Amino acid sequence: MRIDRLRAKNVRNFRDVELQPGARLNVISGPNAAGKTTLLEAIHLLARARSFRTACIEEVVHRQTPGLQITARIEHGEDGRLDTGIERGEGRWMLRYAGETVKSISAHARKFPLVLVTPDSQQLLLGEPKLRRHWLDWSLFHVEQGYVALWREYHRALRHRNHLLKVSAPGSELEVWEVLMGRSGEALDAARRQFIENLQQELTGLYRTLALGDTPAIGLEQGWRAEGGLGEELLRNRRADLQTGHTRCGPHRADVSFRISEADLAAWYSRGQCKEFIVLLMLAQAAVFAACTGEEPLFLVDDFAAEMDGPAQVRLFGLLESRRGQSFLTCAQAAEAWGSVCRTTRFHVEHGAVAKC
Template identity: 35%
Template sequence: MSLIKIEAYDVRNIESAAIAPSPRLNFIIGPNASGKTSLLEAVYLLGRARSFRTAQVSQAIRFGAGGLMVTGKVDCGADLALPIGIRIARNEREIHFAGRKIQSSAELIRAFPVLVIQPSICALLEGAPKHRRQFLDWGVFHFEASYLDCWRRYVRALSQRNTLLREKRFAELELWNRELARYGTIMDGARERYVERLKPFFVQSAARFFDGFEFEIQLQSGWSKSRTLEAVFQEDAASDARLGYTQSGPHKCDFSITLDGRPAKAYLSRGQMKLLVYALLLAQSLLMEESAGVSACVLIDDVASELDENNKNRLLAFLRERRSQFFVTTVAEGTIKEAIDGDAAVFHVEHGQVMQA
């Protein structure tokens, strides 16, 4: 799926902008603070109903404006264009999907999958485990239709169990242990299946940037598999109660990238770690292309950041081969000149104004 039209109003320093992007490569060029990343943020808002730059999405509203609005059309194939849109005010969020107002962003996420690669993206592998769980869950969501409901039920059961632990209501734990273990086991199985699907695509994308390196994805479920999850909850009840929360389960899931059995970050430079994250996210995009029949829209902010000329060219060559839609920002046109072909669209941004070249 690709975005064939987007209009953005009052997003950061963009008062209004309307573009018709290419279904493949889109380059956004302009000086620092011109509005390039704000345009990426507008695209991301359409696909995720939130910002990748701040947890408080209202901070994306242009100074002095009462709210922001982003609308677009997504090409779903068979001559079908799906209208989507989002409006955000200071204390209000309104999502429109296929001509109707919806409460949850789930339909939006499924209709227009968006990934973002930004200068701080090394946090995916070096930061808190929650970033890696979000990466996994977004991927699983697009492969297993029942996963979101299962995840929600697990979160509700986890909250209930934690409340019982804090209040020392042990007699009621058994029911919630069983409920939590049921949905937690389903979640764990879905994540394992997703990682197995992802592995060959990760190997393929990593090989484009690393010569002779053999990386592996290692999944940690969040508890010792020598015991069932229900047994873990039962046996850990006393220690969980002392802490006031559930110590083990899929909410503690994590994964790592290893090289020769050791964490990859023990071997790689900062620039190489960024390439590894590129490989991981592009693998997720490849998997969707090849296996799910859906193309993700990939946003790459500041493509030249921390990449030498050789690796930047490798990356751009890889993007040109893919069927996915990409939006790539850069300060200088010379940075991406070799990748501009007849299928690419080029947009110049200055002082919040967006113009197609």
């Protein structure tokens, strides 16, 4: 899918801006505080009805106004050309897609696939396992139809088991949920494994294209002992779990590992290398989405040049330029620094205005 026209009214420092992005790579440059990230935020709001910068969506509304409006004309592979928009007026938020009010944000998000890289994305390498699990689940939600139902089934059974553990219920009551957790948990794990395998394949392809040497290995730590089934493991752990009052193994304790030459990537790589890896990982993710759904996701990179040296910037810029789907990147400097820009649509943002270069 792609955005052909975007209009943002009263979004942070923008009173009313309109732009017609190109079908491939769009570069948004401008000085600090010009509103570059705000433009990506506006696209993110359209896709997810939330910001990636703040949990409080109200912060995005221009300070001196009560409401905001973001509209876009998009070209969607399946639905064709249509209008979508989000607005806040009279105290409430409303998201529309093709003339209809959106009732399910998650169904809408599936229609509006988007992959985002911000300077915070490095947390995927450095942060808690919970962040990586969330990323994995969110990715699978986009590519695997039945994943959400499976996820809900597993977590429902987990909640029941945890409750029964807390009240020291007899084994006969625990067993029902353990069987259910075993079945749905192993299916969750299989879907995750398949996704990681696809991701690894795409990532290897990108490393080969750029002649970057060894590709980091993406691994899945499934959350229970590898040798047995989950149901058996739950049974084995029952007595210990009754003591702690919660379930200590299962896909809710899974983690994703990133390793290079047997070492933990985050500990081995420099910040700049981590940044380059994250952009490549997300490009691989976008490629998996496209292969599984037939729809190229939008690819957004905020502060593209930050932390990367010149050669890394040139390499990744080239990849973004050759991407089939639509991409948006923001940076402080003009894109000419990275070579030919003939296939790139460029915008300059300053003093709350956006101009095509």
